[in-house]
Amino acid sequence: MSAPSTPAGHATSPGAHWINRFAQLPARFHTRLQAQGLPDPHWVITSDDCAALLGWPTDWWQAAAPAEQASALAVFSGQTRWPGMDPLATVYSGHQFGHWAGQLGDGRALWLGELQGPEGPLELQLKGAGRTPYSRMGDGRAVLRSSLREFLASEAMHHLGIPTTRALCLTGSALPVRRERVETAAVLTRVAPSFLRFGHFEHFCHHGQHDDLRTLLDFVLQHLMPGCRARPDPALAVLEEVTRLSADLVAQWQAVGFCHGVLNTDNMSLLGLTLDYGPFGFLDGYDPQHICNHSDERGRYAYAAQPNIVWWNLHALAQALLPLVGSGQGEETDILALQEVLGRFAPHFQARTQALWRAKLGLRQAEEEDATLVSDWLALLAAERVDFTIAHRRLSAYDPAEPSTLTPLRDLFVAPQGLHAWAQRLADRVAREGLPGPQRLAAMRACNPKYVLRNHLAELAIRDAEVGDFGFLQRLHQVLRRPFEEQPEHEALAGFPPDWAGQLCVSCSS
Structure with a gap:
């Protein structure tokens, strides 16, 4: 305030x-x-x-x-x-x-x-x-x-x-x-801009209220996605737009280590917005199977599962839109048209993901080995549960022309041999692009945040706020407004989570 x-x-x-x-x-x-x-x-x-x-x-x-x-x-x-x-x-x-x-x-x-x-x-x-x-x-x-x-x-x-x-x-x-x-x-x-969810369409389809379903689609076409109105099949066009927005969104979640925690279809925004923050969390030590929601006993919404869950949810939306597609009778050609649109999710997600990860590694041009370079990097992090945010921020200081700049990153690993081999591959890749080191590192810092809302930081703000002290809350809010900046006066907020943070539990009531 x-x-x-x-x-x-x-x-x-x-x-x-x-x-x-x-x-x-x-x-x-x-x-x-x-x-x-x-x-x-x-x-x-x-x-x-x-x-x-x-x-x-x-x-x-x-x-x-x-x-x-x-x-x-x-x-x-x-x-x-x-x-x-x-x-x-x-x-x-x-x-x-x-x-x-x-x-x-x-x-x-x-x-x-x-x-x-x-x-x-x-x-x-x-x-x-x-x-x-x-x-x-x-x-x-x-x-x-x-x-x-x-x-x-x-x-x-x-x-x-x-x-x-x-x-x-x-x-x-x-x-x-x-x-x-x-x-x-x-x-x-x-x-x-709108709080419309996949579930709004599901409701009227499930109850057979197809006139209301059409009214809702018309509302979206008129006010939220006017570019879809002139398309040959507006309902298909809306699904295509939502598919693209959703693929973009989950790719960005994965790139910063964000876990939503409860990706039900009623928590999916039609506009591709992150909606309904409940048992969310940012990764500390990198674990692809991390489950941030204590209520998610089977890990349906684990970090690595999020892209497939978003795709599953898009199928539910497609089913709700079926009465508005083509003939409106759910014919095989209408179903195939919906499946074709849904099939664009994976390539769009992959392209967006690869672009984000190239930026996180300081690369501009696409090469065939990029996917392997990224997967091998993540495997190194997973093997030792290295802190996701800190690792990427320290990687943003690594200039292959100055070998000593690898030291802060190496210090995160108990057994750094694999890191050294991977860093040499990255160095060879960087050399082929020829981007000056300072320019490359500045670009990396602009997409690898130093500050994220870790659970223990939120918990500290909660503990103070519950006794009427909002000072730390306001400080944290201001720091998170500039997540990519160094902010040396707030260095402690970018550190490793304390031991007690591992005992924090968030559930659907959070």
């Missing part, structure tokens, strides 16, 4: 700019209702970067509201709303852990409305503002612990250059909420 930069009294609710396009869909798509506000709320943290997307000043959260408007704290803790907001919860269904889960919906999320921002429309959504008709057995609340993790992750992923929903602010309250233990409540405000 930042100090005021404009005079108090600045209007924070540009009501004339609320466009609320999704709210104009029929009632079958959503339920209008009011939030259940937090009692005696307080600010926890805000994001100036996210506020700028909305065209709001940095002091929006503390500026005095006009007499006829509620304060920002009251609005974003769910106590009331500004003119122009149209709160609602949307209905969707989906597959969870590979099984059809039936109707789901926004069980603890409440769509506030859609603003016309400086760069385009953006939806705002409260998470944790009470029960909705889709809460099932839940209380509709969110706890400070999980909300703080999602706030930090949303903003950290954005600054890593990875598509994601954003976090505008986090409010808290002493209201008790029971999870594994009694915790305090919080409300997170999320921002995105």
Whole structure:
């Protein structure tokens, strides 16, 4: 949170700019209702970067509201709303852990409305503002612990250059909420061009509501993917676009060692955004089979499995779109057309992955041996569980023209013989490209982050925040805004995780 930069009294609710396009869909798509506000709320943290997307000043959260408007704290803790907001919860269904889960919906999320921002429309959504008709057995609340993790992750992923929903602010309250233990409540405000999920299409297809399915597709074509409208088969075109976006997204996750943890179809964004941060984590020691979700007993969503799971989820979306493809009768030619589109996932993912890994190794030109060079490097890391982020950052300092620059990387290995042999192969490869060392290393540092949101860092912020101290949270937030910079004053936040970090456990309630 930042100090005021404009005079108090600045209007924070540009009501004339609320466009609320999704709210104009029929009632079958959503339920209008009011939030259940937090009692005696307080600010926890805000994001100036996210506020700028909305065209709001940095002091929006503390500026005095006009007499006829509620304060920002009251609005974003769910106590009331500004003119122009149209709160609602949307209905969707989906597959969870590979099984059809039936109707789901926004069980603890409440769509506030859609603003016309400086760069385009953006939806705002409260998470944790009470029960909705889709809460099932839940209380509709969110706890400070999980909300703080999602706030930090949303903003950290954005600054890593990875598509994601954003976090505008986090409010808290002493209201008790029971999870594994009694915790305090919080409300997170999320921002995105759209919160539509694969599960929205799955819901209407499963219930045979093909007219509503068509209405939803038309909404997407008109507002989110207008380039697909003129294609011979718009539904196929949408699937093709979602396939491309999803392949790009998971390739970027793999390149930074990000594990989502619960890649159900209802957690997959139609726009290829990282959505619903729950039991996520960044790799510490490199283990391709790492499972970040304690609830994932069989490892369905392990790090190495993520590309195949995203592909599986795309098949579920394709099945939901089948009634809108071609003849609309699910004929064999329609199925084959969908399969052809899905078949483009693997080559697109591979091409994107290879490009990302070439950049991480400081290479510009593609060569046939690149895939082997990368796989052998990852095998070296896996053999000794070398820290993923630190290894890549130290690799970004290795200049084959200066052999001593390999030493910090070598020190990560107990048995460095394999590293020496691999480093010579990399040196030969670098020499063929002829890029000057300083230029190459600068490019590597720009894609190999020094700072990521490790679980133990989030845990430290949580422990302080739970006793009302938000200082470390704000410091960590600022550091994660510049993940590729050295920031020597924050060096400790780029270090190895402490021993106790191995005991941390995150699950679907996180």
